[in-house]
Amino acid sequence: MNQAWGLNRIFPLMAAHQEPMHRDQAAGLGVLPRRRCRTITIAGGKGGVGKSTVTVNLGMALSMAGREVMLLDADMGMANLDVLLGLTPSRHIGHLLDGSSGLEELVLCAPHGLKVIPAGSGARRLSQLGNGEHAAVIRAFDELAVPPDYLLVDTAAGVSDNVALFAAAADDVILVVCDEPASMTDAYALIKVLSRDFGVRRYHVVANMVRHVGEARQLYTKLARVSDRFLDVTLDFMGMVPHDEHLRQAIRRQSAVVDVAPTSRSAQAFKQLAGAVDTWGEPERPGHDRIAFFGGQAASEQAMSGSGC
Numbered sequence: 001m002n003q004a005w006g007l008n009r010i011f012p013l014m015a016a017h018q019e020p021m022h023r024d025q026a027a028g029l030g031v032l033p034r035r036r037c038r039t040i041t042i043a044g045g046k047g048g049v050g051k052s053t054v055t056v057n058l059g060m061a062l063s064m065a066g067r068e069v070m071l072l073d074a075d076m077g078m079a080n081l082d083v084l085l086g087l088t089p090s091r092h093i094g095h096l097l098d099g100s101s102g103l104e105e106l107v108l109c110a111p112h113g114l115k116v117i118p119a120g121s122g123a124r125r126l127s128q129l130g131n132g133e134h135a136a137v138i139r140a141f142d143e144l145a146v147p148p149d150y151l152l153v154d155t156a157a158g159v160s161d162n163v164a165l166f167a168a169a170a171d172d173v174i175l176v177v178c179d180e181p182a183s184m185t186d187a188y189a190l191i192k193v194l195s196r197d198f199g200v201r202r203y204h205v206v207a208n209m210v211r212h213v214g215e216a217r218q219l220y221t222k223l224a225r226v227s228d229r230f231l232d233v234t235l236d237f238m239g240m241v242p243h244d245e246h247l248r249q250a251i252r253r254q255s256a257v258v259d260v261a262p263t264s265r266s267a268q269a270f271k272q273l274a275g276a277v278d279t280w281g282e283p284e285r286p287g288h289d290r291i292a293f294f295g296g297q298a299a300s301e302q303a304m305s306g307s308g309c
């Protein structure tokens with residue numbers, strides 16, 4: 001890992017503007033407790049609601065705040081995180097699955113130390129992966145020598161097993177919605193499938209492309225009301241991202257708006273979302289029968305703590 005990544009950053013999410021140390025360096029000195037990677041899947045049901053935009057900008061906002069962040073593009077065969085960040089992958093998830101590359105060899109470096117695992121685009125085989133192959137991708141993260149602080153997983157549209165497995169494998173699910181009837185119905189359908197068939201009970205709702213926070217809260221309330229009534233789930237209002245022309249311009253420049261227009265309304269909103277994520281409490285830990293990101297790590301931690309030594 002490039003040591004410089006952690007050295008020249010400021011911590012705008014924290015009150016103190018101190019010069020941060022690289023995480024490993026700090027952990028070695030006993031300054032920082034070594035944190036377990038928090039895994040967050042970004043889903044939405046409907047296409048075009050802003051899942052990839054939220055993944056990229058939330059990831060970069062956390063990165064700019066001094067966190068080690070990795071993005072996984074789980075929209076297999078229709079990858080776009082690399083395009084949004086102007087990266088040119090030479091290898092992708094397909095190479096991991098056919099055994100010709102390890103996970104570390106797929107990592108692309110975006111500005112501010114953000115790392116991206118590309119999914120590959122235009123390969124039909126990748127869009128037709130089975131559950132076993134998705135599970136293999138999830139398990140490959142156990143091999144990372146130094147896990148990041150955050151792994152953000154961008155998912156495809158729809159309620160396929162692919163989306164469900166990646167959501168169930170993460171600590172948290174962020175649900176991106178916008179003010180369109182199809183976004184609300186698709187988000188509800190996704191919550192229903194994820195909760196009923198995959199045991200995902202908690203959702204952090206982000207309202208995207210809204211005019212103001214009142215509109216965002218209205219969307220959240222609508223979704224929460226119907227979910228509360230019919231499903232055994234908990235939704236919380238995580239925040240909003242305004243409709244913003246600066247964001248569209250950044251996308252055209254293949255950059256994150258938090259990087260190229262940091263004072264824009266959408267960039268400020270993404271920084272607030274990053275601040276929220278960074279203050280979340282400990283995640284609920286997976287049950288034994290679940291395929292989880294870094295599940296191997298959790299198992300070995302459990303084995304160590306449960307040994308009674």
Ligand SMILES: Nc1ncnc2c1ncn2[C@@H]1O[C@H](COP(=O)(O)OP(=O)(O)OP(=O)(O)O)[C@@H](O)[C@H]1O
Pocket residue numbers: 044046047048049050051052053054075156157208209210241242243244245247248251266
């Ligand atoms: N806050 C915003 N303000 C203005 N435009 C936005 C905003 N968020 C997203 N967009 C526009 O919506 C488009 C779709 O966003 P994005 O690709 O992130 O959606 P998605 O949910 O990942 O789509 P898909 O399901 O097809 O992968 C973007 O290219 C951008 O033009």
